[in-house]
Amino acid sequence: MPLLKQIAEQLRDADNFLVLAHVSPDGDALGSMLAMGELLDALGKKVVLFNESGIPRRFEWLTPKREILTRLPEEEPDNLIVLDCGSAERAGELIAPWLKTKKVFNIDHHLGNPMFGTLNWVEQRASSVGEMVGMLARKLGVPLVGLLGEYVYLALISDTGDFCFNNTRPETLEMAAEILRLGLLPGPFHEQKQSTGKLSQLQMRGTVLQQARLYADGQISLICFTRELFEQTGTGPEDTEGLVNTVLYVNGVQVAISLREEEQGIKFSLRSKSSTNVQTVAFRFGGGGHRNAAGGTLLMDMEQAKATMIQAVTEELGKS
Template sequence: MTAAIKASTTDSWARVLRLLREGDKFLVAGHNNPDGDALGSTVALGWLLEALGKTYWLYNESPVPDRFSWLRFSQPLQQAHPDWEPRWYILLDCGDSKRVGKDLAARLPLERTVNIDHHVSNRDFGAVNLVEPDRSSVGEMIGYLAQELGFPLKGPLGEAVYLALVTDTGSFSYENTVPKVLELAATIIRQGLNLARFNALLQNQWRMNRLKLMGDVLSRARLFDDGRIGVISIPKAFREERQATVEDCDDMVDYIRRVKGVRIAVSLREDGPRKIKFSLRSTGDTDVEEIASSVGGGGHKNAAGGELHHSLEDAESLLVRMTREYLALADKNPSAAS
């Protein structure tokens, strides 16, 4: 196997590779409300299965987000189940099996489930588990699978892997941007990715509704704890007034993180009565996954989130209190909160 595959997980890689070569009738699913990694890895694996001549089904509980509508799929992404019984279910970028949504999670045969993920909270729920929390993205892992199977990372396959890399590394700015990630990205570019075209497709997808909503939200941003905690809240009424979608709220948390002195950025989105989606962002050794997991969420060290069943005001108060407590502990004992 290539140098990119660690000796400690060689057996897991070998099991997945053997399954892809010898198995058939796959259902591939990423987590619902897919981000660039969940969707990119799904698309990339679809192209791999297509090249291998397999029968497969690409599933997601949620439709393709508008901002990724330019992605080239090997077959349409479905919100329904196939009329044939899959032999294997491959779950991508799911910290736990519930992330695929209630419908698929309820019928998921774990004894025939392949779990490919990079969340530190993943508890190896599948019959086959390829879980590496130090990977930048699941798309990175699919890229290595493609290389092991002898397929170049070009065309829509390379494009999908690159999407996963660039989105889950914050355009190669997060701590998970290690040399191997940049080397894989460079390989994709060398094999034909038009970087200017790709960036235009990825970045120039905003609607005016989103821009106006951002103005409403960012004008109400607040700082706490001497400027170390930045918070934005998105009431449902704001979205309705601007005729904005949930998707239009994506990544707004990154703007408050860019404020000088902010160590933890908090975004809260009101989806309904007592239904709040929250996102946490940080840099360096500040571990927001620890905060998110304490209230049933999850994610990664510098990017995490979850859902709270509180009013918007109570959810904000809770998260501000928790982040303050985390930073206070970090001040007293850095090793206990890093």
């Protein structure tokens, strides 16, 4: 039986779900989780949403109708639905024991997902996990209207870079069209989504862009966010979102690297133009992601991280 049908049937036949997505959630993680909550609601199921790191400030405009727990609920669910997690670790530490004892629906689209669930539906071609939740909704006869439509749309635009990346399939645009037909207005939706920045964020990003550098004959661009800069400008890790995409579009650049100082180590984000695979680079350093967008953490200081990433990406460019 095709997996989509199998998952749809099992969702319809089961009850008592805990739905979660990866830590530091992005638009796909939150969008797919909230959409799954709406879908299960529409089916009359008992559902709890959980994310170990909570909702980031830039998504506060979403105002979900039910709380997203940051601690495990006292009442244990029978089923876990794990969304947009390329590996079990991405779900966070708190949930780890239940991943071993409960029925786990692993619904994801990352390369190299190790199939950690009881049921694993890993669709690498799907633009986003939100698109997969949309497919489930269709299968179960639930229309992509209202909040369900908004949440799926958020996931679609987040993971496709507003329908610009290669993962934008005809099916992705057909789903977006269906959501628009059912009433979503893209203008107000995008305005709400984008109007979350502060002036301090803009100015900090200006400083980082001024310090952007090119390497490997202009094929690599690099930006760095230091804790010192965050302190000086009253900003934080939240305010770095998406800037790495901006530096990818310098003419001649094939790979953009963003490095961000964390309490422990350096969080790296990689973005590449279509012909270069950065997932393999991230994977080498214990991270992961997709062919053209990947990330991870390096336990070293900023200077070492710079040298390490530039070298690893240069080697990858040599292969393509």
